[in-house]
Amino acid sequence: MRGFFRRKERASQIQPLPKKDSTMKLHHIDLTNLKPSPLNVRKHGGEDVSDLVPLIRKLGVLQPLLVRPNCEGFEVIAGGRRLKACQIVAAEGDESFPPVPCAVMEDGDDAAAIEASLAENIARLPMDEIDQYQAFAALVKEGRTLSDIADQFGVTERLVKQRLAIANLIPQVLTLLRKDEIGGDTMRALTLATKAQQKTWLKRFRDPGDRAPQGRQLRQWLLGGEQIATSVAIFPPEAYTGAIVTDLFGEEAYFADPEAFWSLQMAAVAEKIEAYRQRGWSDIVVLEKGSYWYGYEYRKATKKEGGKVFVTLTHSGEVTFHEGFVTEKEARRKQAVADRSDGIEIEDKASRPELTKAALNYVDLHRHAAVRAALLNEGGIALRLMGAHTIAGSNHWRVEADPCRADKHETEASLSSSEATTAVAQEERAVLALLELDEDGAVMGNRHADIGAVFQALLGLEDGDVLRILTFVMAQSLSVGTALVDTLGSLLSVDMGAMWQADDAFLGLIRDRQTLLPMLEDIGGKAVAEVHKASPAKVLRSIIRQCATGDGREKVEGWVPPYLAFPAKGYTERGGIPQTA
Numbered sequence: 001m002r003g004f005f006r007r008k009e010r011a012s013q014i015q016p017l018p019k020k021d022s023t024m025k026l027h028h029i030d031l032t033n034l035k036p037s038p039l040n041v042r043k044h045g046g047e048d049v050s051d052l053v054p055l056i057r058k059l060g061v062l063q064p065l066l067v068r069p070n071c072e073g074f075e076v077i078a079g080g081r082r083l084k085a086c087q088i089v090a091a092e093g094d095e096s097f098p099p100v101p102c103a104v105m106e107d108g109d110d111a112a113a114i115e116a117s118l119a120e121n122i123a124r125l126p127m128d129e130i131d132q133y134q135a136f137a138a139l140v141k142e143g144r145t146l147s148d149i150a151d152q153f154g155v156t157e158r159l160v161k162q163r164l165a166i167a168n169l170i171p172q173v174l175t176l177l178r179k180d181e182i183g184g185d186t187m188r189a190l191t192l193a194t195k196a197q198q199k200t201w202l203k204r205f206r207d208p209g210d211r212a213p214q215g216r217q218l219r220q221w222l223l224g225g226e227q228i229a230t231s232v233a234i235f236p237p238e239a240y241t242g243a244i245v246t247d248l249f250g251e252e253a254y255f256a257d258p259e260a261f262w263s264l265q266m267a268a269v270a271e272k273i274e275a276y277r278q279r280g281w282s283d284i285v286v287l288e289k290g291s292y293w294y295g296y297e298y299r300k301a302t303k304k305e306g307g308k309v310f311v312t313l314t315h316s317g318e319v320t321f322h323e324g325f326v327t328e329k330e331a332r333r334k335q336a337v338a339d340r341s342d343g344i345e346i347e348d349k350a351s352r353p354e355l356t357k358a359a360l361n362y363v364d365l366h367r368h369a370a371v372r373a374a375l376l377n378e379g380g381i382a383l384r385l386m387g388a389h390t391i392a393g394s395n396h397w398r399v400e401a402d403p404c405r406a407d408k409h410e411t412e413a414s415l416s417s418s419e420a421t422t423a424v425a426q427e428e429r430a431v432l433a434l435l436e437l438d439e440d441g442a443v444m445g446n447r448h449a450d451i452g453a454v455f456q457a458l459l460g461l462e463d464g465d466v467l468r469i470l471t472f473v474m475a476q477s478l479s480v481g482t483a484l485v486d487t488l489g490s491l492l493s494v495d496m497g498a499m500w501q502a503d504d505a506f507l508g509l510i511r512d513r514q515t516l517l518p519m520l521e522d523i524g525g526k527a528v529a530e531v532h533k534a535s536p537a538k539v540l541r542s543i544i545r546q547c548a549t550g551d552g553r554e555k556v557e558g559w560v561p562p563y564l565a566f567p568a569k570g571y572t573e574r575g576g577i578p579q580t581a
Contacts, residue, residue: 026064028099031090033073036080052085061100068105133166140296164296165191170198185215194318228255228317231408235268269319276309283308290315293322299331300324302438387470388455391443401476414505431472434465486578489566496565497558502548507541516540518571523547523559
């Protein structure tokens, strides 16, 4: 080992060696200047380096690490296990660790770095499917097509698509896969499931008394073997006249007549399609039942850009409208036509640009640093720039409106007709007008909006209007069901009596008699509650409804149950109330 530490390369931080290849040069770099790269595709399975430590302790680093420069020195694209082994050996000795041989890549090409890491790791310790998915997804984000990725690594496009489909899995399922609690067949079947279906399956899987389907049986369960829940219906519940099967041990109910359900569901789909056409969407595509929506195969587009509405239907009855998309193939074809009409010729791959990648990176970094420093003194511009990033998104920004998903159709109908929802919808139309955006679109998650155009629109607005827009954006992105909602409700002195009125959707969800009795006392008084203290839950709920609506009794104006107040409270000590700060 002493002989190893007496190597001549110790002297300097970087000692370049001549090499003919101008894009990949060999250097010897101090160990302290080497850091793992976030682009390294191996996230799991590389922690154990006990096989490398003895070799590096005795012989040193025989195979150069693949690195590229960053703001902290160099990041290791390929060779992370060797780097870790070097760090262990360096910590053992009193002498300084000699410079490490490294092949230095040009900076600025994330996709090339990912490819280099993936190519090395494919030939080494086997990567699991999740690592492969994360690597392929990163390449897609960098602009690589499925065909490019398949050709680069000698795999089929089908395999690439299979790995990318893992994006549909919820984190809990990925954890089961990591722990080998489910097999690959089960994982692949779950990629066909919606988020709701995955959660239902997960609940069954974790129930010791239940036998959750797996593998082929799981696929059959997902593709039509399960009853259709009433919550997936997009038609009014009163339109269905058949029998409803209720789960006595759960919150869900099911249609006993699937044929009647699909007749009503497709009629409702047709009505929504007609509404889209009335709003100017001329092309609505209904995908075959059971076809899965793979987001990477589509690109966001406005109506003016030829965007379509795609409708997906699952075998379990769920319907989703994907508004404003074109297929990736269509987008590429239109771009090619536009380029030819503008006189843009496809660049000769053999032509040399004026600046090399390294030179362009140098220019980009210095321009960026200068602009960033100047922006520190321009709070008004920075505020507008932040607003543009929040609305349109960028490489480092992604802010989404909370989807406000309802578990039941009745809840969704109640929410959509509330005073609060109406106020938010009116404000959104006003904000879209201020930004000069399509009124049929949305302020939040408006990924087809050009960030530069949004920024220019904000520059032309007064501070008050900018604050109004950002206030709306914050309100839209506030998460449902968090303690922060309770804190803000108290801080802002929100009057729920002005925003909410008791309805059947709420009362129908309160089924526990021990809760209904104090609720009746709250709205009807102690005398009424005393008279009905032995009455069944159905009777208690009926009297509460009469007091809240004035149907048969004097209406109690402004009644708000403590669940909806700020801070939220319950009628009992059993919990199950909104989160509080």
